[in-house]
Amino acid sequence: MSAVREKTKSDKQVKSKKRVADHGEVFTAEREVNAMLALVQQETERIDSRFLEPACGNGNFLAEVLRRKLAVVEARYGKSQLEFERYAVIAVSSMYGVDILEDNAAECRVRLFTIFDEIYTALYKDKCKDECRKSVEFLLNRNILWGDALDFTNPVTKEPIIFSEWSAVNGSMLKRRDYVFRFLVEKTHQFSLFNDEGQPAAIDEPVKDYPLIHFLKLGKDE
Numbered sequence: 001m002s003a004v005r006e007k008t009k010s011d012k013q014v015k016s017k018k019r020v021a022d023h024g025e026v027f028t029a030e031r032e033v034n035a036m037l038a039l040v041q042q043e044t045e046r047i048d049s050r051f052l053e054p055a056c057g058n059g060n061f062l063a064e065v066l067r068r069k070l071a072v073v074e075a076r077y078g079k080s081q082l083e084f085e086r087y088a089v090i091a092v093s094s095m096y097g098v099d100i101l102e103d104n105a106a107e108c109r110v111r112l113f114t115i116f117d118e119i120y121t122a123l124y125k126d127k128c129k130d131e132c133r134k135s136v137e138f139l140l141n142r143n144i145l146w147g148d149a150l151d152f153t154n155p156v157t158k159e160p161i162i163f164s165e166w167s168a169v170n171g172s173m174l175k176r177r178d179y180v181f182r183f184l185v186e187k188t189h190q191f192s193l194f195n196d197e198g199q200p201a202a203i204d205e206p207v208k209d210y211p212l213i214h215f216l217k218l219g220k221d222e
Contacts, residue, residue: 033060037068044068047091048168054149056097059108062144066095066112070119081124085132086172089215092116092136093166093174097144098181100155105146112140134219139166152182162207174215177206 043049044065053061069091077083095112099105116136120128147154147161154161161181169175 030060030064033064037061037064045072047072047087048094050094050096052096052098054098056099056108056144057104059097059111059144062095062097062108063111063115066091066115069094070116074119074123078123081127084120084123085129086215088116088120089132089135089139089174089218090166090168092139093143095140095143096163098147098149098161100146100148102146105144109137109140109144112144113137129216131216131219135216136219138219147181149181152180152185165206168215169212172214172216173212174218175212176210178208178210179206 037044043051045068047069049069051062051065053059056062070088073084073087073091077087092112097105097108099108113133113136117133120132142164145161145163149161152161153159162178163181163184165177165179167175167177
């Protein structure tokens with residue numbers, strides 16, 4: 001039996017009438033999520049294929065994509081804990097989301113972490129590594145952001161949204177480069193972080209370039 005646990009069904013599409021009136025917040029139902037993802041099924045099952053949801057809510061789309069990616073990771077690498085950890089981290093690193101409501105972004109991060117952790121715990125039980133969990137938490141804190149995808153800033157601080165590109169290098173190492181979200185979108189004229197070759201979308205220089213780091217050491221300072 002697969003260690004991917006049955007997902008909790010949530011058909012609630014509205015949290016409150018006020019949130020709908022103030023922010024146009026309506027959550028996409030599970031049936032519609034699956035129908036839309038069926039159009040890009042091949043990409044949802046590619047471990048390192050990057051997905052960005054510019055109005056992610058509490059993560060209906062991202063949660064389903066992550067489940068599918070981790071199912072592939074488990075099927076291919078589940079017999080080796082280290083390999084599963086490596087590719088699960090890569091899968092998480094490919095998930096990006098922005099939401100204008102802070103509680104939604106926070107809930108989305110928790111939701112995605114829980115999906116990973118339930119699978120990880122079911123597979124390896126007391127052999128699970130805290131450092132792997134911390135790496136996943138670090139990635140979600142960097143990739144799922146509170147922000148306004150229309151003006152590319154944090155709604156309160158008005159600081160620009162900065163996303164990180166994560167690239168696997170030499171097996172266990174990750175390379176991080178940070179880019180300004182506005183420039184990525186303006187260059188591509190679409191909500192796409194990186195082009196088909198995995199390169200930043202026509203941006204010459206990152207905001208910041210980080211040294212290589214082992215995938216299990218991402219959360220060491222968190």
